[in-house]
Amino acid sequence: MSANPGPEILRNRAHMSRFSISLLARLVLGGVFLYAGFVKLGQPLEFAGNIAAYELLPYFGNILLAATLPWIECICGLLLITGWKLRPAAALATALMVVFVVALISAQARGITADCGCFEVGKSDVPPPLWIAALRDMGLLILSTSVWLSSGRK
Amino acid sequence: MESFRKDLAFALAVIVTGSLVGVAWNWRLVSDAWEGNRASEVSRIEDTPAGGSSITVQEVKTLFDSKAALIVDARRAFFFDKERIPGAVSLPLAEYDPKIAAFLQDVSRDRLLVLYCSGYGCEDSHQLSEKLLQAGYKKARVFPGGLPEWKEAGYPTEGTDVHVR
Numbered sequence: 229m230s231a232n233p234g235p236e237i238l239r240n241r242a243h244m245s246r247f248s249i250s251l252l253a254r255l256v257l258g259g260v261f262l263y264a265g266f267v268k269l270g271q272p273l274e275f276a277g278n279i280a281a282y283e284l285l286p287y288f289g290n291i292l293l294a295a296t297l298p299w300i301e302c303i304c305g306l307l308l309i310t311g312w313k314l315r316p317a318a319a320l321a322t323a324l325m326v327v328f329v330v331a332l333i334s335a336q337a338r339g340i341t342a343d344c345g346c347f348e349v350g351k352s353d354v355p356p357p358l359w360i361a362a363l364r365d366m367g368l369l370i371l372s373t374s375v376w377l378s379s380g381r382k
Numbered sequence: 383m384e385s386f387r388k389d390l391a392f393a394l395a396v397i398v399t400g401s402l403v404g405v406a407w408n409w410r411l412v413s414d415a416w417e418g419n420r421a422s423e424v425s426r427i428e429d430t431p432a433g434g435s436s437i438t439v440q441e442v443k444t445l446f447d448s449k450a451a452l453i454v455d456a457r458r459a460f461f462f463d464k465e466r467i468p469g470a471v472s473l474p475l476a477e478y479d480p481k482i483a484a485f486l487q488d489v490s491r492d493r494l495l496v497l498y499c500s501g502y503g504c505e506d507s508h509q510l511s512e513k514l515l516q517a518g519y520k521k522a523r524v525f526p527g528g529l530p531e532w533k534e535a536g537y538p539t540e541g542t543d544v545h546v547r
Contacts (some may be wrong), residue, residue: 269407271503272408272411272502274413274502277502287415288415288416291411292405292412293413295404295405295407295408295411295412296400296401296403296404296405297400297404298404299399299400299401299403299404299407300396300397300401300404301400302399302400303396303399303400304396304467307396311413313392314523315389316388316389316390316392316394316396317391317393319389319390320393320396320397322394342490
């Protein structure tokens with residue numbers, strides 16, 4: 229029984245809003261990964277074409293990555309959404325985002341015009357500049373890092 | 383440190399699981415590529431076994447300049463009218479049955495054909511090439527990049543949407 233209930237209420241409120249922000253961050257991040265993986269599941273050839281445009285891997289590497297990455301993204305997304313094994317899932321998401329950002333920056337630096345292949349496959353009529361995709365992915369990288377770091381106390 | 387290793391192990395397990403599912407799901411594609419059955423040039427990645435081989439945008443341009451091939455547009459007439467590769471003939475996949483008779487009369491079966499539609503996401507040109515092969519056109523090639531890749535390469539187009547600058 230505390231004489232002054234004020235600070236306790238404020239503390240609880242702060243806890244709750246921290247909780248719902250991190251829940252929101254986790255759901256958004258998981259949703260993005262699940263969606264990104266899902267749209268690519270059925271089109272490995274087109275996705276391989278996108279990956280090939282980055283000129284980072286040999287032929288078989290492009291095919292293998294196109295076949296496997298969408299599934300990894302989906303699993304990661306589901307883990308983030310459900311919150312099961314959150315910390316390693318968020319760590320994996322962060323690692324993936326680092327890889328994507330590096331690939332995008334590297335392609336842009338080498339003057340490669342390519343469709344991102346992030347949320348759709350194949351060629352679009354006017355591919356958006358890769359640096360915009362890099363900026364977006366850097367935002368996701370920040371998001372995934374914060375989800376990862378804030379899940380450490382569990 | 384212990385929890386870091388457990389996390390790492392779980393993350394690796396996710397990668398391995400996703401990879402196994404992905405490889406199994408796409409087994410034919412992956413095993414074909416492993417055996418090197420496809421050409422190493424990545425632009426031929428869209429090669430479909432039943433549909434005749436693919437060609438690159440540069441090859442299409444060469445054929446276009448030399449008039450060595452008949453370019454066939456597999457899209458609906460609506461899109462063909464608006465914009466197309468110059469000199470292309472319209473044979474929409476959706477209207478194959480009514481239009482093939484006239485096509486067979488006008489176009490010799492020895493003719494080299496280049497088929498295109500609206501790019502990598504579009505199956506129509508592949509399916510059209512299958513049908514044409516069955517109809518006796520042994521030299522039907524698919525240009526999988528389609529009109530988008532042609533335009534991206536800076537090559538000319540014609541049609542009601544095209545303004546001459």
